[in-house]
Amino acid sequence: MDDMEPIDHILTTTRSVRRRLDLTRAVAPEVIEQCLEIAIQAPSGSDRQGWEFVVLTESEPKLAIAELYRRAFAAYIGAPPAPGTPISAVRASATLLAEQFHLVPAMVLFCYAGRVERQSAAAQAALYGSILPAAWSFMLALRARGIGSAWTTLHLVYEREAAAALGIPSDWTQAALIPLAYFTGTGFKPAPRAPARTKTSWNGWGRRRDTGEV
Numbered sequence: 478m479d480d481m482e483p484i485d486h487i488l489t490t491t492r493s494v495r496r497r498l499d500l501t502r503a504v505a506p507e508v509i510e511q512c513l514e515i516a517i518q519a520p521s522g523s524d525r526q527g528w529e530f531v532v533l534t535e536s537e538p539k540l541a542i543a544e545l546y547r548r549a550f551a552a553y554i555g556a557p558p559a560p561g562t563p564i565s566a567v568r569a570s571a572t573l574l575a576e577q578f579h580l581v582p583a584m585v586l587f588c589y590a591g592r593v594e595r596q597s598a599a600a601q602a603a604l605y606g607s608i609l610p611a612a613w614s615f616m617l618a619l620r621a622r623g624i625g626s627a628w629t630t631l632h633l634v635y636e637r638e639a640a641a642a643l644g645i646p647s648d649w650t651q652a653a654l655i656p657l658a659y660f661t662g663t664g665f666k667p668a669p670r671a672p673a674r675t676k677t678s679w680n681g682w683g684r685r686r687d688t689g690e691v
């Protein structure tokens with residue numbers, strides 16, 4: 478089976494969708510469940526699968542989390558951008574998402590059992606590395622079904638407040654919040670990126686592969 482082409486297409490065109498979200502179209506719970514069933518094929522440390530996916534579709538919890546997101550976003554957008562952050566259309570589209578956050582048909586909060594405070598680098602990597610692949614797989618599965626989404630973390634400035642609003646136990650970590658909706662228009666393109674070879678070390682830090690290019 479030659480499935481490289483469609484898979485590469487999905488992998489290279491799954492963008493953060495903020496402007497092209499159809500806020501008027503419902504997303505069936507079954508579709509979200511189907512994408513989560515795909516997401517749980519992702520790896521987790523020791524195959525622990527210590528995840529919990531909190532799906533918000535009702536107005537009240539969506540509004541509560543959107544308010545926290547908006548509060549954090551206001552501080553983020555009002556502050557000078559961190560060095561290395563491209564000043565770009567992302568700011569305008571992120572502002573639109575913040576304004577409309579409560580209007581998305583669904584948002585999914587990816588949580589994992591455990592906390593990383595005062596843990597070793599290895600333990601921190603193990604916890605986040607056990608939930609982030611599932612979240613990305615979820616976004617890819619949505620994309621394949623015509624549903625756009627965006628990786629977000631800003632509400633975590635108020636992680637405790639979000640936990641209280643949703644009843645998340647204090648020994649769980651929230652790792653990513655994914656708002657989603659069917660996207661409008663046709664597909665997406667690969668984004669401009671510095672070529673991977675300019676970021677790839679071979680056999681020692683900073684050693685680029687000699688490709689004969691000048």
Ligand SMILES: Cc1cc2nc3c(=O)[nH]c(=O)nc-3n(C[C@H](O)[C@H](O)[C@H](O)COP(=O)(O)O)c2cc1C
Nearest residue numbers: 491492493494567571574627628629630631632668
């Ligand atoms: C760890 C992480 C946190 C992010 N947090 C936010 C966020 O809170 N709000 C948002 O609008 N986008 C957020 N993004 C999306 C990035 O802005 C986006 O991935 C980047 O601009 C590249 O665009 P693309 O995803 O369309 O390729 C986040 C992405 C990552 C990986």
